[in-house]
Amino acid sequence: MSIRGVSKSFGSTQALESISLDLYPGEALALVGENGAGKSTLLKILSGAHTADQGELTIDGEPYLPSSPMRARELGVAMIYQELSLAPHLTVLENILLGRDSTLFGILKRSDEKKIAARALERIGQPHIDLNTQVRRLTPAERQLVEIARALAGEARILIMDEPTSSLTALDTRNLFKAIRDLKEQGVSILYVSHFLEEVMEIGDRAVILRDGRSVAEGNLNELTIPEIIHHMIGRDIDEFFPKVPHQPGETILRVENLEGLRLPRGVSLEVRRGEIIGIGGLVGAGRSEFLRTIFGLDPLKKGLVQVVKSKENLAHSSPLSALWVDGGEIRKRWQAGLGFVSEDRKNEGLATSLSIGENLSLTRLKPYTQRGIFLPWKRYQACSEWIRKLGIVCRSPDQPVRALSGGNQQKVAFGRLLHHDADLLLLDEPTRGIDVASKAHLYRLIGEAAAQGKAVVMVSSYLPELFGVCDRLAVMRKGILSELRPVPEWTEEQVMRFAVADNSTEIRISGGALG
Amino acid sequence: MKALLRWNPTLILGQFAGLAIIYLIFFLLGVPASFFSMDNTKLVLVQTVIVGVGALGMTLIIIGGGIDLSVGSIIALSSVTTALSYKATESLLVAVPVGILTGALSGFMNGLMVVTLRIVPFIATLGTLGIARGIAKIAAGERTVNPPDSLLSGLMQFDRGGPFYSFPPAVWIMFLLALGVSFLLNYTVFGRYTFALGSNESTARLCGVPVALLKVSLYALCGALTGVSGVLIFGQLTLGDPTVAVGKELDIIAAAVIGGGSLAGGEGSVLGSLIGAFIMSLLRSGCLKMEWPNPVQEIVIGIIIIFAVAIDQLRHRRASSE
Numbered sequence: 001m002s003i004r005g006v007s008k009s010f011g012s013t014q015a016l017e018s019i020s021l022d023l024y025p026g027e028a029l030a031l032v033g034e035n036g037a038g039k040s041t042l043l044k045i046l047s048g049a050h051t052a053d054q055g056e057l058t059i060d061g062e063p064y065l066p067s068s069p070m071r072a073r074e075l076g077v078a079m080i081y082q083e084l085s086l087a088p089h090l091t092v093l094e095n096i097l098l099g100r101d102s103t104l105f106g107i108l109k110r111s112d113e114k115k116i117a118a119r120a121l122e123r124i125g126q127p128h129i130d131l132n133t134q135v136r137r138l139t140p141a142e143r144q145l146v147e148i149a150r151a152l153a154g155e156a157r158i159l160i161m162d163e164p165t166s167s168l169t170a171l172d173t174r175n176l177f178k179a180i181r182d183l184k185e186q187g188v189s190i191l192y193v194s195h196f197l198e199e200v201m202e203i204g205d206r207a208v209i210l211r212d213g214r215s216v217a218e219g220n221l222n223e224l225t226i227p228e229i230i231h232h233m234i235g236r237d238i239d240e241f242f243p244k245v246p247h248q249p250g251e252t253i254l255r256v257e258n259l260e261g262l263r264l265p266r267g268v269s270l271e272v273r274r275g276e277i278i279g280i281g282g283l284v285g286a287g288r289s290e291f292l293r294t295i296f297g298l299d300p301l302k303k304g305l306v307q308v309v310k311s312k313e314n315l316a317h318s319s320p321l322s323a324l325w326v327d328g329g330e331i332r333k334r335w336q337a338g339l340g341f342v343s344e345d346r347k348n349e350g351l352a353t354s355l356s357i358g359e360n361l362s363l364t365r366l367k368p369y370t371q372r373g374i375f376l377p378w379k380r381y382q383a384c385s386e387w388i389r390k391l392g393i394v395c396r397s398p399d400q401p402v403r404a405l406s407g408g409n410q411q412k413v414a415f416g417r418l419l420h421h422d423a424d425l426l427l428l429d430e431p432t433r434g435i436d437v438a439s440k441a442h443l444y445r446l447i448g449e450a451a452a453q454g455k456a457v458v459m460v461s462s463y464l465p466e467l468f469g470v471c472d473r474l475a476v477m478r479k480g481i482l483s484e485l486r487p488v489p490e491w492t493e494e495q496v497m498r499f500a501v502a503d504n505s506t507e508i509r510i511s512g513g514a515l516g
Numbered sequence: 517m518k519a520l521l522r523w524n525p526t527l528i529l530g531q532f533a534g535l536a537i538i539y540l541i542f543f544l545l546g547v548p549a550s551f552f553s554m555d556n557t558k559l560v561l562v563q564t565v566i567v568g569v570g571a572l573g574m575t576l577i578i579i580g581g582g583i584d585l586s587v588g589s590i591i592a593l594s595s596v597t598t599a600l601s602y603k604a605t606e607s608l609l610v611a612v613p614v615g616i617l618t619g620a621l622s623g624f625m626n627g628l629m630v631v632t633l634r635i636v637p638f639i640a641t642l643g644t645l646g647i648a649r650g651i652a653k654i655a656a657g658e659r660t661v662n663p664p665d666s667l668l669s670g671l672m673q674f675d676r677g678g679p680f681y682s683f684p685p686a687v688w689i690m691f692l693l694a695l696g697v698s699f700l701l702n703y704t705v706f707g708r709y710t711f712a713l714g715s716n717e718s719t720a721r722l723c724g725v726p727v728a729l730l731k732v733s734l735y736a737l738c739g740a741l742t743g744v745s746g747v748l749i750f751g752q753l754t755l756g757d758p759t760v761a762v763g764k765e766l767d768i769i770a771a772a773v774i775g776g777g778s779l780a781g782g783e784g785s786v787l788g789s790l791i792g793a794f795i796m797s798l799l800r801s802g803c804l805k806m807e808w809p810n811p812v813q814e815i816v817i818g819i820i821i822i823f824a825v826a827i828d829q830l831r832h833r834r835a836s837s838e
Contacts, residue, residue, distance in 0.1 A: 332724035352715035354782045363723040
């Protein structure tokens with residue numbers, strides 16, 4: 001496939017400016033760039049959802065002008081969507097053949113179907129997936145693979161993958177990469193889009209870097225380094241990536257003792273001090289999210305102590321009745337005690353995306369805009385305009401719905417809510433997942449500034465450079481148990497990984513949160 | 517200034533445009549001029565009251581992401597309890613609160629089922645639809661309850677040819693309640709929480725919104741407003757009828773949806789719902805003036821509902837792709 005001088009504009013904004021690139025058979029080409037760089041627009045043009053204003057697209061020298069995603073698929077270009085597009089109640093077989101059922105006078109030919117589907121699964125090295133299982137019973141990773149199989153069953157020669165690993169665990173990602181390698185050998189071309197540069201380095205052969213709708217660099221990935229790529233993406237150096245805001249640890253603000261959830265965590269203790277950023281590493285599924293959520297009252301609790309030192313009250317009591325009657329009241333108490341939480345699931349839990357930026361920022365603390373029980377919208381409008389400026393959110397007005405923002409700006413709203421609330425203790429669950437590099441750097445600075453103001457931060461992350469670049473002290477969780485909390489310089493990335501995956505670690509003392 | 521108007525002006529303009537289009541269509545169809553008269557408009561407004569007041573409560577619930585299918589039955593039950601208590605005491609000071617409380621209590625039960633038994637609102641209120649209707653029939657002894665004449669019977673009467681503001685009391689009651697609900701939605705924390713709940717329940721919970729309490733209050737409030745509808749229908753009929761308002765829940769939901777309410781929650785407006793209710797009555801009136809038979813009316817109204825919602829969807833899609 002070859003793309004020459006493709007441009008596209010929406011109204012007055014030029015989304016793509018004269019992009020040219022080539023995709024060779026059996027190659028994995030990585031497309032990287034910040035959010036808003038034009039990646040999605042380019043993908044939509046390739047998959048037939050948009051048409052280009054200018055430029056030409058060819059496949060094997062033939063003009064390629066898809067009028068719809070359906071037509072693109074017929075021409076051999078299939079897009080694997082970020083949000084999976086399988087029908088959960090149908091079986092693997094039915095999903096793979098959906099829309100292209102081989103019929104004989106309207107009667108489904110079961111045996112043919114089976115053959116086609118089984119061959120598609122075999123091509124990605126997954127013949128063990130049972131064709132008769134309902135898709136909803138599969139893991140997210142298996143669903144992704146089924147989606148790829150579906151594209152292959154449609155004789156796709158070019159696969160476009162948009163952030164395919166964002167919801168996968170490390171192990172599942174391995175599996176997916178293996179499938180991608182198999183496909184490359186079979187001559188299928190892959191256009192791979194991801195924010196995870198480490199993955200891009202691993203799976204890609206070449207990379208094209210987009211910035212502001214232009215292609216700014218192109219090269220073989222074995223000749224490019226990650227700092228170079230980031231430099232091209234943001235147009236400046238990586239030094240500014242982890243901005244250092246000096247901060248000093250102060251008195252203890254939160255004490256967690258022997259916290260147990262229904263399943264995870266299994267007896268975790270932790271003391272958090274003001275002016276300190278604590279990082280929690282570990283694998284997905286180790287119980288890190290559950291730990292934060294149990295502290296915050298979002299996940300059920302078996303026993304333990306969660307105490308804001310100032311008030312001495314144990315927040316972690318729960319009676320069945322309170323769950324019944326004042327659902328959300330437990331969490332309300334946390335906010336009142338000065339705790340704040342950012343969810344890892346921005347779209348489904350973190351933000352009410354159909355509501356405005358102002359609404360999302362201020363929901364936990366409407367009091368300043370309320371007089372004698374009457375809510376005054378214009379007061380909030382003014383205050384939120386100010387917050388938007390402080391947080392560096394790119395938008396038209398506080399009344400704009402959150403769903404219209406890019407991922408990075410959405411995350412700034414989710415994080416900004418804690419600052420607007422003036423929470424003393426910020427619990428952050430994967431605060432920078434799936435957002436662009438510039439927004440990441442911005443959030444790191446906001447986190448540092450919060451610590452400098454004497455707030456305490458507990459941050460769960462799967463992104464090691466971020467844990468090392470941002471945190472003061474670090475602990476690793478495995479199977480619901482937290483390692484010793486040590487200053488970051490006393491850890492190496494290797495040690496973190498070893499603790500995260502080790503089955504019985506003798507080297508690293510497992511202490512339920514002895515202070516480092 | 518835009519912040520002052522919490523509602524989306526284009527959305528409301530859409531409803532007014534819909535209204536204008538319906539007038540235009542009937543004009544082109546050559547409807548008798550009396551259709552456009554002030555007296556007919558007032559008559560249509562009076563006929564809007566029952567659905568309109570019910571739609572106020574439904575708007576609250578729909579914005580909060582729920583649905584209440586039991587409102588038709590609750591109207592009947594409230595009209596019966598109002599009639600029974602008026603028959604027993606001959607005091608409106610007792611009968612009216614009893615009618616409203618009947619509705620509130622029914623709504624409260626709906627909310628409680630949704631929250632504690634974790635039944636989806638559609639099913640919980642479908643159950644109440646049957647239960648409330650059954651209780652109404654038993655309470656009334658399976659016939660109408662005929663109390664002596666009361667002041668309530670004057671609520672829906674108006675002088676033909678009076679000045680333009682001479683609406684019957686029931687219409688004023690509807691307007692006042694609408695103002696109240698609109699205020700509640702737009703200028704109180706309760707309202708902000710309701711929008712948050714409907715837009716994303718998980719987010720609302722995360723932000724410390726007392727989700728369960730809020731839901732129960734919403735259903736109870738909707739029940740109370742439905743109770744008002746029941747009292748008004750009692751006034752209109754001057755009797756308590758356990759078989760009245762069958763299927764009214766669909767009119768009420770349709771009014772809220774024509775008025776811009778999204779069944780997915782988080783969207784809707786009081787003014788929109790009132791216009792929606794008015795549109796429904798206007799269509800009936802127009803069909804009557806055209807001397808179309810009843811079945812034709814039903815078909816026309818069905819078509820309008822589908823188109824109204826389809827146009828709304830289109831506008832939404834365009835708004836979100838911008």
